[in-house]
Amino acid sequence: MNPRIEEIRIEEFDLSLAGMRIITPDHVARVQDSLWLHGQLQPVVAREHDGIYQVIDGFKRVYSSMDLMIKTLQCYVLDVDEKQAKILLLCCHGSNHKMEVWEEAMILKDLLESHDVSQGQLSDLVGHSRSWVSRRLSLISKIDEEVSSLIRMGALTSRHARALMRLPRGNQMDIAQIMIRLGLSTRMSERLIATYLEAKDSDQQQDILADPTLVLWGQTDYSESLHDYDHDYDQRLTPYGNNLMRSLEIFLRPVRSLLVQLVDPEIEGLTETERIIIDPFLKKVFNYTERLSRTCRPLQTHKPTKTTAR
Numbered sequence: 001m002n003p004r005i006e007e008i009r010i011e012e013f014d015l016s017l018a019g020m021r022i023i024t025p026d027h028v029a030r031v032q033d034s035l036w037l038h039g040q041l042q043p044v045v046a047r048e049h050d051g052i053y054q055v056i057d058g059f060k061r062v063y064s065s066m067d068l069m070i071k072t073l074q075c076y077v078l079d080v081d082e083k084q085a086k087i088l089l090l091c092c093h094g095s096n097h098k099m100e101v102w103e104e105a106m107i108l109k110d111l112l113e114s115h116d117v118s119q120g121q122l123s124d125l126v127g128h129s130r131s132w133v134s135r136r137l138s139l140i141s142k143i144d145e146e147v148s149s150l151i152r153m154g155a156l157t158s159r160h161a162r163a164l165m166r167l168p169r170g171n172q173m174d175i176a177q178i179m180i181r182l183g184l185s186t187r188m189s190e191r192l193i194a195t196y197l198e199a200k201d202s203d204q205q206q207d208i209l210a211d212p213t214l215v216l217w218g219q220t221d222y223s224e225s226l227h228d229y230d231h232d233y234d235q236r237l238t239p240y241g242n243n244l245m246r247s248l249e250i251f252l253r254p255v256r257s258l259l260v261q262l263v264d265p266e267i268e269g270l271t272e273t274e275r276i277i278i279d280p281f282l283k284k285v286f287n288y289t290e291r292l293s294r295t296c297r298p299l300q301t302h303k304p305t306k307t308t309a310r
Helices: 016-020 025-038 059-068 082-089 101-114 119-126 130-141 145-152 158-164 169-182 186-198 202-210 222-229 239-263 265-269 272-299
Strands: 004-009 044-049 052-057 072-078
Touching: 016 052, 016 082, 016 101, 025 059, 044 082, 052 059, 052 072, 052 082, 059 072, 082 101, 082 119, 101 119, 101 130, 101 145, 101 158, 119 130, 130 158, 145 158, 145 169, 158 169, 158 186, 169 186, 169 202, 169 239, 186 202, 239 265
Parallel strands: 044 072
Antiparallel strands: 004 072, 044 052
């Protein structure tokens, strides 16, 4: 397997193996910025077959070059067959970007199904233990296909997939959509799934899906508190009063979602740069909160009273 370096035209690259990698627009944009500023720093890795070059490593470089209308890229050309190329996918990636467990699982599944090998042989081929191979194959086999598509698009991570494995396939998509909508960390996702599985019946599970933020905010009596915010038209109120109640209900849902994000332990991992970027928005939230408090206070019928120390 003696590689040779060649200058390959973009249209000669075959990207058929890209389906086993998670490549998001953000990933491509970062590589595109680097190509624009610094040029190509690393060669693409590919194998030659049928007069074209099947990419093994460097998919984002090729996609970025297409957008930037770069005509050629330097490429290490390897003399390997398709099975060897797929095995190389497992190790031929940048040291700054660890391959997702889901990507490893997709490659292993393809090798198992397309190249007539047993799990034991697969373990020997990829240089990992049988349990390492088995865990990844188990992960991909227990996830609903629609959820798999979300993972391949980068909307969910392999850690989210591990959490979703606890659910029956038919329930995974509902929870996955909540994870994406609320931007849940793995820990928050696990809390939501645990509460969903512990629900006493399907009605309570539907309540959790309808407003998951109450679970995430640590509400202990979920089934009762949910209905405090399910406002139907109240005959005791004027049309204005009903509209106000509905607006308050609508307002409370994203507020609870924000609180979930703010108490997530992962907030401690924000970098200094991230904190600087986020700070102006936090100040806006604080200012609006103060204004809202001043505006709502006169409407309260039971106002807090000041106590005088004796």
